[in-house]
Amino acid sequence: MTISTLRTVADLRAQVSQWRADGLTVGLVPTMGALHDGHLTLVKTALAKCDRVIATIFVNPKQFGPNEDLDSYPRTENEDREKLADVGGHVLFAPNVAEMYGTDGGVTKICVSGLGDILEGAFRPGFFDGVATVVTKLLLQALPDVAFFGEKDYQQLAVIKRFVADLNIPVTIEGVPTVRETDGLAMSSRNAYLDREERQIAPLLYRTISEVSERFKMGGDAEALSKWATQQLLEGGFQKVDYVALRKAHDLAEGAVKGEAMRVLVAAFLGKARLIDNVG
Numbered sequence: 001m002t003i004s005t006l007r008t009v010a011d012l013r014a015q016v017s018q019w020r021a022d023g024l025t026v027g028l029v030p031t032m033g034a035l036h037d038g039h040l041t042l043v044k045t046a047l048a049k050c051d052r053v054i055a056t057i058f059v060n061p062k063q064f065g066p067n068e069d070l071d072s073y074p075r076t077e078n079e080d081r082e083k084l085a086d087v088g089g090h091v092l093f094a095p096n097v098a099e100m101y102g103t104d105g106g107v108t109k110i111c112v113s114g115l116g117d118i119l120e121g122a123f124r125p126g127f128f129d130g131v132a133t134v135v136t137k138l139l140l141q142a143l144p145d146v147a148f149f150g151e152k153d154y155q156q157l158a159v160i161k162r163f164v165a166d167l168n169i170p171v172t173i174e175g176v177p178t179v180r181e182t183d184g185l186a187m188s189s190r191n192a193y194l195d196r197e198e199r200q201i202a203p204l205l206y207r208t209i210s211e212v213s214e215r216f217k218m219g220g221d222a223e224a225l226s227k228w229a230t231q232q233l234l235e236g237g238f239q240k241v242d243y244v245a246l247r248k249a250h251d252l253a254e255g256a257v258k259g260e261a262m263r264v265l266v267a268a269f270l271g272k273a274r275l276i277d278n279v280g
């Protein structure tokens, strides 16, 4: 199978208009590339629900902090294109930075107050502004029927749902369950930063938050469980734990309530990699 690669918003819009004229529905899968089975599951889910599927690859500079891995972030467009073609994606949209933000970089940003400032937002200031800005642009550029995002980035999904609702963007946002390696490690492009020894340690993240979830269901105290989990991770080989938090699933607000849908979210450093994960 081959897949066409579009580089400009004008070409993307022309393609989508053609599909619309043919009465076809359109799914969008935004990514930053370095595609793994988690991304490909998003594409397959989109293919099951929409007639045509666009995957985007854009390493978005606006969502990286000054000391983060923008320069070293894996860029593997040719391999990614083959993977997308193999699963049956229809179009790859891969603009460059000037096409996305114009020659002056753009001055408008989308900011989801509150939800975008906690957890990941507290440890990575500006991150969700960058995500919300680029996802808004991608949604308005493609105007798909449905856009698909992984639950692995649970807070990101919540932020996207919130600004799409607030801004009346006429696109359905669909979350897709996290895809895991056989030992439980959530698939992530940043797993590539783990060396052999760290890769053995990494599944402790999922095991620990799963146990927090179980213990909470059995009546455990949220704060005590968070402390216990942090200790487990540090003793198990993680160097730094940014947070282990039990939050309300729908808005990530504090205040653990038994019987209400909750989410356990974690972010921790293992070597060069900052890993995040979450469970219900």
Ligand code: PAF
Pocket: 030, 031, 032, 058, 060, 063, 131, 134, 135, 153, 156
């Ligand atoms: O999850 C990602 O890969 C990115 O944050 C996204 C949604 C593609 C925006 O750049």
